[in-house]
Amino acid sequence: MSETALEVQDLTRTYGAGDNAVTALAGVDLAFRRGSFTAVMGPSGSGKSTFLSCAAGLDRPTGGRVLVGGTDVTDWDEERRTRLRRERIGFVFQGFHLLPYLSAAQNVALPSRLAGKRPDRERVRHLLDRVGLADRAHHLPGSLSGGQQQRVAIARALLSAPDVLLADEPTGALDSTTARQVLGLLRGSVVDLGQTVVMVTHDPVAASYAGEVVFLVDGRVAGRMAHPTADAVAGQMAHLDELVSA
């Protein structure tokens, strides 16, 4: 098993062509160690979302390579990339993305159903218990709060014990108290389960839960910060232009 859970090499992504071409990623090199928790930060338009889409196989990079668990998945076709998302990547989205007509337990079990496997009930129960929702297993998303829905989504993302869990602004739609619970769960999955988490966020407080912060500006890596605190991250965010010119 590779020590690097996710790696991108010289990743570029350009939208459009000719004069209208927009460069979202201009050569990004990043490697995420197994069991690390990394926050990717940057202003709007810095390429954060594009980076996540390319890493997840949702978007095809214009150039460069994407390696998941040491396997080069850049040129995989849609069918294989779908299986990749199902089996080796866990997703947590800002908007939760639960299926409204499936109960909490059924939502958690969904990736395994989609893979054509009989869901492991014991594991589903264990994961719901882990996110503190064992007693809500049979509730539909509509009767859960936003924080509870996001916790269901985290349990779902952990089901397949993926190579990497990608989180896209996971606390963007939550108040600060529930946001802290969700971030605590993400960090817990790293500390207790050895899960690899890559989280895109705007929020310095959220970033402070990570072990390292990577700053993206104009589609390039502009800097890094180990053992971040919310204040240090906020200070750095306010002076990103200096990182670029440096």
Added chain:
Amino acid sequence: MNAAMNGLALRSLRHRPRAAIATFLAVLLGTLLIGSFATLAESSSGAPAPDDGTLVILGAVVGGWGALIVLFSVASTVGITTTQRAAEIGLLRTIGATPRQARRLIARETGAIALAAAVIGALAASVGGRLLFDLIRSGGLVSDGTRYDAGPASVAGAAVLVLAAAAIAAAVAARRATRGPAGVLVRESGGEQGRMRWWRVAIALLLVGYGIAMAVVTVAVTAHADDPYAAMSTSGSSSILVGLGLAVLAPVLLRWGAGPVRLLAGTSATAHLASYNTVRRAHLLAGVLAPVVVLTSAAVGTLVLVDIDARTLPAGTPDSDTIALLNNVVVGMLSLFAAIMVVNAFVATVAHRREELLRLRLLGATSRQVRGSVVAEAGIVAAIGVVLGTLAAATTVVPFAVARDEGMVPDGGLWLVPAVAAAVVVLTLGSARGAVRSAAPEPV
């Protein structure tokens, strides 16, 4: 302010051509169908006896059943397209539109489309009515001396009736969409939506009760009448009435019916998704189930009725040929109508679920699985719809078979049931496939 709302209404129409076309088609065909039959009733005033009576029966009775289906489908099309816009209406309200203004916007939009469609439909109906009249006269149902004699009154009346149905449906849907606080984030339609409103249950019971009462009257009274068509005139509409009644109850019936079907569906991911969506969001798919039930009940009921009639009357009676022809024309038109409804309803529900289907793709469902789950839902709906529709058709077929001394089960023509059922299933699955193919998103 008024001009601003009008401008907004027009601009927003241009953004949703598909919804506008659905409403336009429903109103146009509805006006054409009702208007054509209404001209027969109007022509009766100058006709000699007994032609006047024949024309009234054809126009009012046959047209009447049709009108029920048409009004129902216009109302549900307008309802579906309005409900789809909850997000946009929420946005308008957050930036300062009052609920009244939002409702007026919906009314203007629906009004503009429906008015244009009704005018064209009325013009077409004045031609269609003439063709229908020629068909009846060449069939010998009325004498050659009787002439087509309908002015603009009947087609205009039909247009007004259809417009009124569209307006009421838009008003009800708009009120639902503007109830509650303003907000951009629409709560996704989730699990079980409360119980049905009492008035909906009341309408359903009224329709079913009336249909069954007509069936009872057929067996008890008109079966013994001297006129062989007395039994047809009382039993003929039962299947449509009961079918419409069941269609009104579609959300509840779908939830009940999906349980047993689920046991047969298996445990694959697609069956899993389809069966839970059908049960827990029955209110969405009910929009598809309703026309499937009406289509099946109207087609099976009327076709078997015509078949019994042709078998039990001495062949070659001119009356029987024409009535059979006329019944088939009605079935043809109503089937066309219901078929358009099924396709419409599927396009609307799938378009509504775009975001949710994309979510499945993000979570690792293959596009086959996503399409498969929507087609499987269509399969569940078709199965339940065919069963309910056949039950509703029995309220016409059984009494008429008894009246013509064939007993509870007709002596022949039973192949019509599986034939109609197969056609309905193919139509339902086909429109689901078409809808999901054009609307299901691809992540890349």
